[in-house]
Amino acid sequence: MISKKEVQHIAKLARLGVTKKEEEKFGNDLSAILDYIEKLKKVDVTETRETSHPTSIKNIMRADEVSKFEKKLIDGHLKVRSILR
Amino acid sequence: MNLTELTINQAHEGLKRKDFSALELCREHLDNIKNKNKEVFAFLEIADDSALAAAKKADDLVARGGDLPILAGIPLAVKDNILVEGVKCTAASKILENYVAPYDATVVKRLKKQGAVILGKTNLDEFAMGSSTENSAFGPTRNPHDLTRVPGGSSGGSAAAVAGKMALGALGSDTGGSIRLPASFCGVVGLKPTYGAVSRFGLMAFASSLDQIGPIAKTVEDAKIIYEAISGKDKMDSTSVPLPEIENWKLKIENLRIGVPKEYFIKGIDPEVEKIVKSAIKKYEDAGAKIVEVSLPHTEYALPAYYIINPSEASANLARYDGIKYGFSKQEKSLLDVYLKSRGEGFGTEVRRRIMLGTYALSSGYYEAYYRRAQRVRTKVIEDFNNAFKKVDIILTPTSPVLPFKIGERIDDPLSMYLVDVYTVSINLAGLPALSMPCGKVGKLPLGLQIIGQFFKENQIFEAAAFFEKLS
Secondary structure (H helix, E strand, C coil): CCCHHHHHHHHHHCCCCCCHHHHHHHHHHHHHHHHHHHHHHHCCCCCCCCCCCCCCCCCCCCCCCCCCCCCCCECCECCCCCCCC | CCHHHCCHHHHHHHHHCCCCCHHHHHHHHHHHHHHHHHHHCCEEEECHHHHHHHHHHHHHHHHHCCCCCCCCCCEEEEECCECCCCCECCCCCHHHCCCECCCCCHHHHHHHHCCCEEEEEECCCHHHCCCCCCCCCCCCCCECCECCECCCCCCHHHHHHHHCCCCCEEEEEECCCCCHHHHHHHCCEEEECCCCCECCCCECCCCCCCCEEEEEECCHHHHHHHHHHHECCCCCCCCCCCCCCCCCCCCCHHHCEEEEEHHHCCCCCCHHHHHHHHHHHHHHHHCCCEEEEECCCCHHHHHHHHHHHHHHHHHHHHHHCCCCCCCCCCCCCCHHHHHHHHHHHHCCHHHHHHHHHHHHHHCCCCCHHHHHHHHHHHHHHHHHHHHHCCCCCEEEEECCCCCCCECCCCCCCHHHHHHHHCCCHHHHHHCCCEEEEEEEEECCEEEEEEEECCCCCHHHHHHHHHHHHHHC
């Protein structure tokens, strides 16, 4: 069971705003989904390797080239929202 | 002649013979969109001007004579999580409401290179998260066969556009069934290609180890035409691969070995769906194919593994929408509040639910029990398919356990929505190609047969599908 407090904790980790009203709904939804996922515990995977990707390719490289940039620059700088105050 | 009734190949022949112009073809589709979009809501954005300009260019090409590429002048629709330069790309999310794509996705570039006409951008579940297209921030798409029902999702707009004759073909994306399910619900053909067969450059990343772009079309041949145009290695997507040389494989029905997994016909399947899919399989058998019962013993664990892996990857991929780099932004006193407010108000309920689920599964203390275990179960699912394909060439299953359901029926119960994907997610976990094609109807509601193939053997799937198309 995911408590309201856990919902608050996860939402903060994920940088998501959640209203008080939503906390309960998300808690119930996540609990139901996680209960269903419990099934996975029945599979014996002690000898099984992990798959993170369906094809066995690795280290595919290309030249790191700067693409043409169309945005307007101000004195050679790009204007973005301020993040430091 | 009603030009919206044509297939891609028929339209191509008509253009070559100058029976009609690309402009006429384009205008008829735009008119049909304008008539139907209010009730079906397949399109989020209609790109009249650029579509008509592209059609004009195709007509110039016809006038000049010489070879006409198969997609020149063909009106197509593109799911709104795939970038088309200069056109808004929202992923059906408030957080990207006013985002204009700065470049073309590789698939779009390849379509345009042939002279295809992009009519507009189609509706989807927000960031492709859903099975009904009800999760769009701009309103649900309705099934053209029954407006009270969902078109399936998440590429519901693309499937409804093709089924409603608003485009001759469309692009969708498939992370756990998002092309095949709407193809099934809307009575059209949809292919999820082998992982790596089609470039994902310019597709908004959702779950990167599962996502593939693919075609939705009226016929198997049309799906093949679009697939051939968009597939192949792209240096901008390091997970795309050069397509292996296709052996010259011609279908001989008496040599075809068809696997039917016993785990797919169990409790939970609508009896009507079971009956129609089994009679489709019987048609292959009567034509001389060998039917083999196969076992995919980890089938029931594929869905729970998928609903760990998919949200985990999504939670990482969607971290980029922070209220700073893109679109929707709430100005708050602290940076943390900018994040919380922008993401809290910019993302819809399902997107936040998945991000939280993924964040939880990846968080300290739970990573081993959830994420790593799910990745191991993923290996088991792949081994099941490898074993089955030792005995058979293709596998036939239903695409969905249920018929198109009513709008609103499942939206408040996320788990019941997830269960609709039970027959499609394993294929994405394994990276295999699979196609859904119409195989019958219950009343006016269509349903799909899923043909699962081996890695990069889309050609076998197309031939087996075309064989069935001719039978029915």
